[in-house]
Structures are given as C-alpha cells and as structure tokens.
Amino acid sequence: MKALLAVLLLCAGLFSSVPWAEEVLQFDNDAQRDLYQQLTAELRCPQCQNQNIADSHAVVAVDMREKTYQLIREGKDRQQVLDYMINRYGDFVHYLPPVNRYTLWLWLLPLLMLLGLIAVGVFRRAQQSKQVPQDIAGNTAAELDQLIARYRSKK
Amino acid sequence: MRKVLFYVPLLAFLALALFLLSGLFSDPRERESASLNKALPNFALADLMQPNTIWTPEKLKGEVFLLNVWGTWCPTCNAELGYLSELRQQGVKIVGLYYELPRDPAFDPPFDLAVLQQEVQQKLQQQGDPYQFNMLDLTRSVSLDLGVSGAPETFIVDADGIVRAHHIGDINPAVWRSKLAPLYQQWSSQ
Incomplete structure (x- = not known):
C-alpha cells in the first residue's frame, strides 16, 4: 500500500512538472x-x-x-x-467591442426593453384608475339595493 | 386590442426561436477579415527552396494570385494540395506562404532548412505541387501582419498587391466555385 502511494505520488510529481513550462x-x-x-x-x-x-x-x-x-x-x-x-x-x-452601428443594439436593446416595460406598467395603471370611479358611478345605491334584494330572494 | 395583445408573447417567442435557429446554421468562424482591401504588409521573405532569393510585396505585383498559407504539419493543407494543383493547371497563380511551427527549445531540434526543404519536396511530390514558389515565414511575423489565425488560409491578392479576399479553411471545388472563383475572375479582369 505504501509502495503504491509512493509510486502514485511520484507520478503526480512527474505530470505536474512537465507540461506547459x-x-x-x-x-x-x-x-x-x-x-x-x-x-x-x-x-x-x-x-x-x-x-x-x-x-x-x-x-x-x-x-x-x-x-x-x-x-x-x-x-x-x-x-x-x-x-x-x-x-x-x-x-x-478584443473582448470589449467598440460602439458602432452594429453593436449599438447591445446597449440600446436592454434600455428599450426597460422603457417598454415601464410604459406598459404606466398604461395599465392609468386604465385601472380610470375604470374604478366609472364602476362606482354606474352602480348607484338603488341598483345595489336591487342586487341585494335579488340575492336575498334566492335564499 | 386585447386579441392583439394575446398573440404578443407567441410572436415574441417565434421571433426568438427563429433567431436562435439561424444561429445553429451560422459559422462562428466567419467574420470579415481586417486585411481586406489593404495592401500586403511590408516583408522580405526568403524563398523556401532558393534561400538567396528574397521576395517582397513589390516583386509580387503585376498579376492576380492566390497566397496560400500552409505547412506540411497541417493535414488540411495537405488535403487541398491536389485541388490547388488542378487550379494551377487551369492557369491560377498560387504562391505559398510556408507557416513554420514554433519550436520548443527544450524538446525540438533546432530549425534545419535542409530538412524542411526535403519534407516539403516529398510532400509536394506525393500530393501535387500547386506553387509557383514558396516563401518561408519562419517566425510567422508576416502571417501575424496578415491576420492569419492558422493554416490553411488563402488570400486573393490583386495585381496592385492589395488583398481582395481572405478565406479561412481549405479550398475545395465547392468553396472555389461559390466563393473564390468569382472574386478571382473579377480582379483578374480589371
């Protein structure tokens, strides 16, 4: 066992010292x-x-x-x-490409995507806030009473 | 509006898939060479077989030719020798730029021109000799100036000594017909 280990170590020493000097x-x-x-x-x-x-x-x-x-x-x-x-x-x-008309998109595209996402978010927010007051205005107290009465009658 | 929005993710996915699919069939090694449309770099290289003859870009002017970077150590270069010899018979002038490998002083014998000449002669006898002559680029400095990344590579140089095409890889009938022959003819007729 010890001999084997010695041989292995010797081999390891050989291989580590030879390549790519x-x-x-x-x-x-x-x-x-x-x-x-x-x-x-x-x-x-x-x-x-x-x-x-x-x-x-x-x-x-x-x-x-x-x-x-x-x-x-x-x-x-x-x-x-x-x-x-x-x-x-x-x-x-060179691993750092220069900015020219072909590589410009590497910087521009993420920025455009971010702007697009923000635009979508703002648009949806605006739509939601527009819808809410409309619904409340449309459903007057009388209508709500009607609805409550209908559900009660179903019981 | 809703319906259109519904298809946006699908369309985006299809666009991405097509883009990636095209990548599967593209050659990552293909890129525009920086040596295109530039004059040959300045050099003074000895002829491989007659070391007393020194070749300079000035001496190479006057006729369109192929500059073929090669070495006997390179299997692909050896494989294309046969077809290049055919091209020579068709009247294409081919000049060899011999790309010698670097030597490791610890393991390799020192450079011996006679041995290399013999090797080259033997190889050309076996495979065919497409070359008008060979220039020996012992330190590969001219190859570096030309933007050579390995062997084989071939340049089309026009009569004014300006590089007009740079092909990386071997020349076979398909490559010659589709890529290099049109350029060769174009610059020959001018």
Missing part, C-alpha cells in the same frame, strides 16, 4: 507586467473561440502573446497594443 518574462517594471497580464486576458484568440490569448496554446495565441510582450517592452501603451492587434485581426480580437 511557461517562459519567464522579464519586465522593466510592475506597471508593464500588469499591462501585459491585462492585455493577454483581454485579447481574444482568433483560432480557438472563446479563449483569451493568455489561456490558449494555439500557435497564433503564442505569437500574439510574444508580440504583446515585445510591444510593451518597446514602451507602447495599452491603446497602441490594442490598435496593433485590431488592425490585423479586427474588432473580434
């Missing part, structure tokens, strides 16, 4: 490192859908990480790196 990147300062981490998390891998380039092992993601690193080391700021990538891979490559 990430390259160690050198940065001039912490701001650059933060920017690199932020950008690789925000840039989307064009090859594997729904992965950012920090997560992906696709060749193109590796190349984009390398390019991002290179551009940051050259002193490029966040927007310059984003522009560089968007220029080559389109708006698709």
Whole structure:
C-alpha cells in the first residue's frame, strides 16, 4: 500500500512538472507586467473561440502573446497594443467591442426593453384608475339595493 | 386590442426561436477579415527552396494570385494540395506562404532548412505541387501582419498587391466555385 502511494505520488510529481513550462518574462517594471497580464486576458484568440490569448496554446495565441510582450517592452501603451492587434485581426480580437452601428443594439436593446416595460406598467395603471370611479358611478345605491334584494330572494 | 395583445408573447417567442435557429446554421468562424482591401504588409521573405532569393510585396505585383498559407504539419493543407494543383493547371497563380511551427527549445531540434526543404519536396511530390514558389515565414511575423489565425488560409491578392479576399479553411471545388472563383475572375479582369 505504501509502495503504491509512493509510486502514485511520484507520478503526480512527474505530470505536474512537465507540461506547459511557461517562459519567464522579464519586465522593466510592475506597471508593464500588469499591462501585459491585462492585455493577454483581454485579447481574444482568433483560432480557438472563446479563449483569451493568455489561456490558449494555439500557435497564433503564442505569437500574439510574444508580440504583446515585445510591444510593451518597446514602451507602447495599452491603446497602441490594442490598435496593433485590431488592425490585423479586427474588432473580434478584443473582448470589449467598440460602439458602432452594429453593436449599438447591445446597449440600446436592454434600455428599450426597460422603457417598454415601464410604459406598459404606466398604461395599465392609468386604465385601472380610470375604470374604478366609472364602476362606482354606474352602480348607484338603488341598483345595489336591487342586487341585494335579488340575492336575498334566492335564499 | 386585447386579441392583439394575446398573440404578443407567441410572436415574441417565434421571433426568438427563429433567431436562435439561424444561429445553429451560422459559422462562428466567419467574420470579415481586417486585411481586406489593404495592401500586403511590408516583408522580405526568403524563398523556401532558393534561400538567396528574397521576395517582397513589390516583386509580387503585376498579376492576380492566390497566397496560400500552409505547412506540411497541417493535414488540411495537405488535403487541398491536389485541388490547388488542378487550379494551377487551369492557369491560377498560387504562391505559398510556408507557416513554420514554433519550436520548443527544450524538446525540438533546432530549425534545419535542409530538412524542411526535403519534407516539403516529398510532400509536394506525393500530393501535387500547386506553387509557383514558396516563401518561408519562419517566425510567422508576416502571417501575424496578415491576420492569419492558422493554416490553411488563402488570400486573393490583386495585381496592385492589395488583398481582395481572405478565406479561412481549405479550398475545395465547392468553396472555389461559390466563393473564390468569382472574386478571382473579377480582379483578374480589371
């Protein structure tokens, strides 16, 4: 039993140390490192859908990480790196889409739905408050007496 | 008014269902390429077979051609070599951009041009050789500038060196007929 456990532990050690030995990147300062981490998390891998380039092992993601690193080391700021990538891979490559005539609906639609709901609510309220006084005005005391008399007579 | 309102949820549901249904048949990889209608990026790449020849966008101008991104490591690229060779026989000029894989210094042997040349030659003998010539993109920097996300990908470049089409995936008779041939003819006739 102990031997088996030892073997298992040995295997676990093997597997944990071998795969994806990430390259160690050198940065001039912490701001650059933060920017690199932020950008690789925000840039989307064009090859594997729904992965950012920090997560992906696709060749193109590796190349984009390398390019991002290179551009940051050259002193490029966040927007310059984003522009560089968007220029080559389109708006698709950034997880924050720009506002244009196609994406405007993403922001506009929830707002319109909310306004629609409020409009419906207000409309129904108005209808209800209109109906109530009418009913009371229509059913005069005499009519009510009649109704009460009818129900009594049924007994 | 009441009757109309009664059907609103049903109609809303149908609209949503149709929208989602159309999503089932759409290709999530299909998107407009950022390299369309732009000139080829600046590059100076060595010819794969004759490394002394350096290709630049300027040298490629003058004739419409297909720029095919490929590698011997990529099964889909190998599968399309046969059909691309047919296209070459029909007079389509095809230039290869060889997409070399990155090397892990810990596991892979260092890059050896002679070995790669031999591999490529063997592959082209087996499957057919559609290429006028191949340019070696060793660091994939030109591919990155072109917005290549993997192999195979194919660009139609016009006589002025401007990218007119970007196709992701293999070229087969159906794709050629429906998507690329019309564009190729359009830009050839201009």
